[in-house]
Amino acid sequence: MSEFDIIIEPKKTIGHYWKELWQYRELFYFFAWRDFKVQYKQTAIGVLWAVLRPLLTMIVLTVIFGKVAKLPSSGVPYPILVFSAMLPWQLFASSFTHSSNSIVENANMISKIYFPRIIIPSSAILVSFVDFVISFSILVIMMLYYGFYPDIKFLLLPLFIILAVMTSYGIGLWFSALNVKYRDIRYVVPFAVQFGLYISPVGFSSDVIPEKWRLLYSLNPMVGVIDGFRWAVCGSVSELYVPGFSLSVLISFLILATGFLYFRKTERSFADVI
């Protein structure tokens, strides 16, 4: 008797999950490419929006927090202080929003074609990452403009970028899977993003949080990400608050691990529920 390649049984993972994911790697790229292209189709200025959006947000935040609220910036140009925090926040917000909605937006495909479902939220992250790279180059240009040169810690930046991606990926997996069953998520996400902006140290430095609340504050995994980012870019402002940072990292890992497991557990019934 011959060997079978695929064995389908209820509640059982079909073997070779990772091997199959590897076989479908091109699709991952294709989805990201599609979403990136479609984003700016039939717009007059096209990809320029990818530059314009973060730039405008940065200006608004600088004006509000730097000029009106007059928060301290310890000698770092305020736009850079804000921008270095906004970059990871934007990366998080857009990955979170896109990946949360990704499965439901592709409902038609989910119910008609098989491919590893995890590709969809993953490629949503990739799209946001491309936007992030564009924004990041604005940061570099701004740093050159202000003559602000970072020290050696800047080299640790990729670590914090990975942390940001991990956090948003974890939450994205959770929410994309939940969204299939509970369409409430659609309303929760924009609210969470808006609310998150105020409870994350984007417009201010987390030094302004009283010492006794710092650890509690770090339960928000984005605190670790943003603090780390800011610390790597403009280190003179603040020292890294190590206990809080470690807690944030731990929570990020936890969210990613549980998000992945939850996604794997529920993906089998996506087509029936969606």
Add this chain to the structure above:
Amino acid sequence: MSETVIKIENLSKRYIIGHETGAPYMTLRDTLTDVGKKLNPVRWLGKDTGDKSSKEEFWALKDINLEIKQGEKIGIIGRNGAGKSTLLKILSRITEPTTGKVQIKGRVASLLEVGTGFHPELSGRENIFLNGAILGMRKEEIKKKFDEIVDFSGVEKFLDTPVKRYSSGMYVRLAFAVAAHLEPEILLIDEVLAVGDAEFQKKCLGKMDDVAKQGRTVLFVSHNMDAIKGLCDNGILFFEGKVKLSGSILDVVDHYSLMFQSKKANLLHRYNIGSNFVEISDVKMEKVNIRYNHPIIIFVSTISKKTIVKATFTVTIKNENDNVVGLSYSFDCFELPKDLEKLLKIEIPPFNLAPGNYILNITIGEGNNEQGCKVYDGYFNILKFSIFGDWSKNGSLIGWRKSWGNIVINNMIISDLTR
């Protein structure tokens, strides 16, 4: 050759249908209230709170056991909701079974809907790549076949236009073209031929025939019996989630078509003059797929309210375009006694009816050709049948007659089968 590539054991799939809410998906509130209901002490006391009826089980598939060999072309037929599509969805791993086991050998590609994954904003060219990738093709593979795909679709002029500007026909043609160039070992196809104009449909069928000839295993769901008969060797008939019959495609199609021919099948197609002296209580053809130059046999049950001395049948055969190709009445008048149900067999001897699809209308009346005939009851547009010929190996028809197209039905033989 005879290696099993798909093995299905005790496969079942259950869906839970919610009747209470119109929403097909849960909201957080539903879950919370469900938890509330579970905690409700009234339930523990065994009192029915009345929400049991809100959910109902539906077995889309029940205990399916099948083995499919390599290179088999299987036509899957059955009414809507019989479980055909669910089976393909499980085989293509879109949804998981509730119980049972499926083992598959080889690369599977499924085509459950044409054009899934097309993005309206992207150009035709971009969509070919995107759709190809979604269907499981590698980029290199798509590149290699790109010209072929474009050629097949016939939209080369509009390759760089966003597909949202395409006409629906162009859209579907491009989508099918991509899908038709998949090269899996096992191909699952669900009712995708009902697209495009007649010419394109023919092209699609031809393409699928090519695919089938390359030794691939094909599972083809369709309501188009001609397409199925042309493409498949074996068939499986699904009825209410179970396999009702599996065997040679002609037998299966025969059985399926006959399911629609039984008496109460469709009152709309009855013709019943008020008098009701005689009623045809049932009518059924012996076979739906009839070999060329074999007799056509119909079984008719009648019941009459008065004794009719000179009862007579009229049979009209029409082609698919509703043109009459042949007509006959029974020379032998027969007697129908009052209040007695009769089972009659009508045999129309071979009369050179050319291969094709036909409809047989039958009426019962009184009288004869000389004195005039009164029609009492009739069945119209229900008895559909096909004549198929013998084909030689090089694809030409064997044993054709020059009198085709000029049909004379010589006689009808009526015999009484009433016990």
